[in-house]
Amino acid sequence: FVRVSSHTLVNAVRDEALQWVMAIGKEMNDLDREKLTQLRTTIEESTTKLHADPNSLEDLKGVLNVIATIRKESMNVELEYLDLEERFRTRDLYNVPNDPEEKKEAFQIRDLYADLQAETDKVDASLEEVKAKFTKITVNQVLDFSKSNKALLEELKTSGPGLPAIDLDVGVELMKKFQEIMVEKTAMREDLVLAEKLFDLPLTSHPELFEVERELKNLAQIYVVYSDHVAAVNQFSNMLWAELDIKKLVDSTEDFIFRLKRLKALKDFPVFRLVDAKILAFQASLPLIENLKNDALRKRHWERLMQETGQRFEMDPKTFTLANLFAMNLANYADLIAEITNSAVKELTIESELRKLNEVWKDQRFDLFKYMKGTEDRGYVLKSVEEVTLLLEDMGLNLQSMMASRFVKPFLEDVQRWEKKLSLIAETIEVWMLVQRKWMYLESIFVGSDDIRHQLPAEAKRFDGIDKTWKGIMVATAKNPNILEACSVEGRLDTLRTLSDSLEQCQKSLTDYLDTKRCSFPRFFFISDDELLSILGTSDATSVQEHMLKLFDNCAMLKFGRGNKTVVGMKSSEGETYDFRAP
Secondary structure, eight states: OOOOOOHHHHHHHHHHHHHHHHHHHHHHHHHHHHHHHHHHHHHHHHHHHHTOOOOSHHHHHHHHHHHHHHHHHHHHHHHHHHHHHHHHHHHHHTTOOOOHHHHHHHHHHHHHHHHHHHHHHHHHHHTHHHHHHHHHHHHHHHHHHHHHHHHHHHHHHHHSTTOTTOOHHHHHHHHHHHHHHHHHHHHHHHHHHHHHHHTTOOOOOOHHHHHHHHHHHHHHHHHHHHHHHHHHHHHHHTSBGGGOOHHHHHHHHHHHHHHHHTTGGGTTSHHHHHHHHHHHHHHHHHHHHHHHHOTTOOHHHHHHHHHHHOOOOOOOTTTOBHHHHHHTTGGGGHHHHHHHHHHHHHHHHHHHHHHHHHHHHHHOBOOEEEEEETTEEEEEEEOOOHHHHHHHHHHHHHHHHHHHSTTOGGGHHHHHHHHHHHHHHHHHHHHHHHHHHHHHHHHHHHTTOHHHHHHSHHHHHHHHHHHHHHHHHHHHHHHOOBHHHHHHSTTHHHHHHHHHHHHHHHHHHHHHHHHHHHHHSGGGGGSOHHHHHHHHTOSOGGGGGGGHHHHSTTEEEEEEOGGGOSEEEEEETTSOEEEOSOO
8 A cells, every 4th residue: 555645735735725815805905995986986976966056057957967877876886885895705704804994984885875865865855946947947948949940940941052053162161051050959959858858848859950950961961972072173183294193083083973873862952963963074074184194195296286276385294283284175175185195095006016026126035055966066056936937927917017007107117127127037037047957967968977078079168168157157146146136237148148058059069969879879869868978978888788678679688798898698678698699
């Protein structure tokens, strides 16, 4: 058996629990002290207000309101002081120290509040005569208030901001006046309702005031849209023309139209129709402003506009505002402005295409790679130019479309210049790739085969010159692979044409040489130029082996003698062999 002594653990747990009890008790003390102070203050303030001398109706209302509040809150106060007493008893139960004075005050709250309630009943009873006096005054005030409400309603109908022919700016000022009156009337109505409740009088509904309030509320919804619209227009009018965002102006106007449409329940109001007409009239002027604000317009378009309208104005971005534009009365020339703007937009399209053309060809570059024969570097050659060719075709069609447009006049020289550039690039690339194909073919023959060079010395010498020029062009292109610049080098196209012609001569001489060999041995006609060159370009007699089936029917290979100097027999595709009588 194992004996465990847990006295130390039990004592530690007990001490920890007691410390928590004390900590919680201290926190309760702090909270209860605040609650005690609050209750005592509430009772003292209520007592003071309860004994105020009601010399006027407002004073009487204050006292009666205090009486009503005390009676209304009696249940809540009782729950609070009972809870407070219980909390003090709980701390005593768990031996948590309580301040004796605070505990005494907490248990006195019950008696203090009972005294306050008794005093409330006493004061209420003593005010009966005063209440009767002021009740009569309140009745008279209510009657006077009702009469003034009827007069206000009549004034609203005859000279208010909702008249059918009212000037909207005048209507805005009238709205402010009637709304200020309404604020005063609402406060007065609330005071009278409170007095009627305090004196147990029947509550008066004041229907005329409700009608005025409803009418002003509806009109305010319409006028706030108009006021916001005017403020927005004034804000835009003060902006510089150069800084004006026409999209914001259009969006702002559309937003006001949308806001007005949301008030469809008020569409029968005359003011609604006036505001709607005002905003729609402004919206109708926006296309003119939008046309003139179009980024496509250039100085030449403004000059044409001034010339054809006879109007002169300064387009100084530091002083020209939207207000200046309104003063120009350009709305009379809406058709002309639309025509000029349309031309400007079309011309901008051509201008943008030319700018795009310039940007594209500024970045277009040849893709080159090293041409290797085994481990031997033979210089640079171009990779595929198919994408460049497609680009040339697309942009060529674009230029043709521009030339066919009646709006090309301001850019005619630029378009013609680009047509020449693209034509030069297309022609140069075509000749370039032709020369490259010929060079790659003949290079392997004249550079890779000493036998051919010995047999065609003049052509070999010519090819060496071609090879030197070609490699010079490719080295220069590798340093600056920009297509436009590479194709526009002075004399580049003529040089490539000369190389093409020279390579063509080398090709012709080579073909004549091969034809001579075929005439000497007609069976060479059965094989291609490349295959024949592979035979003639080497001193190894066995190189003919791979072509034997083409040269002789069913002859798969030859049998060579010692040192591959003589042919001693033949072998068929089926493996049959026979030897020659004489080698």
